[in-house]
Amino acid sequence: MTQETAPILAVEDLTRKFVKNGTVVEVLKGLNLTIRRGDSLAVVGLSGAGKSTLLNILGALDQPTTGRVLFKGADIFQWNERRRAIFRNRNIGFVFQSHHLLPEFTSLENAMMPALIQRMSPRRAGEKAADLLTALDLGDRLTHKPGELSGGEQQRVAIARALIMDPEILLADEPTGNLDTETGGKIQEILLELNGNRKITLVIVTHNEKLAERMTRSVGIKDGLLYELR
Ligand code: ADP
Numbered sequence: 001m002t003q004e005t006a007p008i009l010a011v012e013d014l015t016r017k018f019v020k021n022g023t024v025v026e027v028l029k030g031l032n033l034t035i036r037r038g039d040s041l042a043v044v045g046l047s048g049a050g051k052s053t054l055l056n057i058l059g060a061l062d063q064p065t066t067g068r069v070l071f072k073g074a075d076i077f078q079w080n081e082r083r084r085a086i087f088r089n090r091n092i093g094f095v096f097q098s099h100h101l102l103p104e105f106t107s108l109e110n111a112m113m114p115a116l117i118q119r120m121s122p123r124r125a126g127e128k129a130a131d132l133l134t135a136l137d138l139g140d141r142l143t144h145k146p147g148e149l150s151g152g153e154q155q156r157v158a159i160a161r162a163l164i165m166d167p168e169i170l171l172a173d174e175p176t177g178n179l180d181t182e183t184g185g186k187i188q189e190i191l192l193e194l195n196g197n198r199k200i201t202l203v204i205v206t207h208n209e210k211l212a213e214r215m216t217r218s219v220g221i222k223d224g225l226l227y228e229l230r
Pocket residue numbers: 018019020025027045046047048049050051052053054
């Protein structure tokens with residue numbers, strides 16, 4: 001398969017074991033999943049089923065015990081850590097349930113951070129971050145620090161930070177989990193729009209059934225295995 005025709009992400013026979021209090025827990029027991037460019041995929045399942053574990057492995061924040069994760073056909077766990085760090089930085093955007101913003105930095109600085117790490121010029125990074133924050137309705141919050149923002153605003157800063165490197169894939173772990181229904185609804189619209197307009201491939205772990213229904217596909221995790229819901 002060439003790079004062009006390969007799925008953007010594929011998981012093959014993925015297992016992940018953890019050692020917890022001296023016992024081995026097999027959380028993922030042989031998952032297979034193919035994600036095509038432009039898909040929007042909801043991952044559902046009970047708490048503890050392994051959804052975050054899968055998402056973290058897809059984004060190379062964690063490693064499989066066995067099995068492969070292919071990005072456009074290339075096995076990301078065959079790469080060295082430096083190459084994988086570049087993959088995380090350039091190809092993947094992460095949005096978590098809690099925003100993980102740095103409290104001592106402003107919205108603008110938080111959103112710029114991944115670009116500065118990649119040595120984009122501060123001027124260019126600043127312009128890009130300001131554009132993204134403005135598009136997310138935060139144009140008048142650029143110099144606010146996270147503690148001065150509402151939960152929904154903080155999550156929008158986190159989305160700007162996830163988008164600063166123009167990732168092809170956005171991975172979101174319960175992105176509306178800490179928000180009230182109305183604010184969560186707005187974040188949901190933003191994520192769906194990114195998929196619709198920018199064609200960003202979206203993988204969202206969510207308990208929110210309404211959100212899952214609006215995505216092109218849903219999969220569930222149960223007993224360490226994945227099943228197609230829709
Ligand atoms: P979900 O996202 O579906 O709620 P998780 O992927 O967070 O589930 O966790 C699945 C299981 O794996 C849980 O039992 C959790 O305690 C365990 N687990 C996750 N990460 C670790 C870790 N780093 N060390 C030990 N156990 C872990």
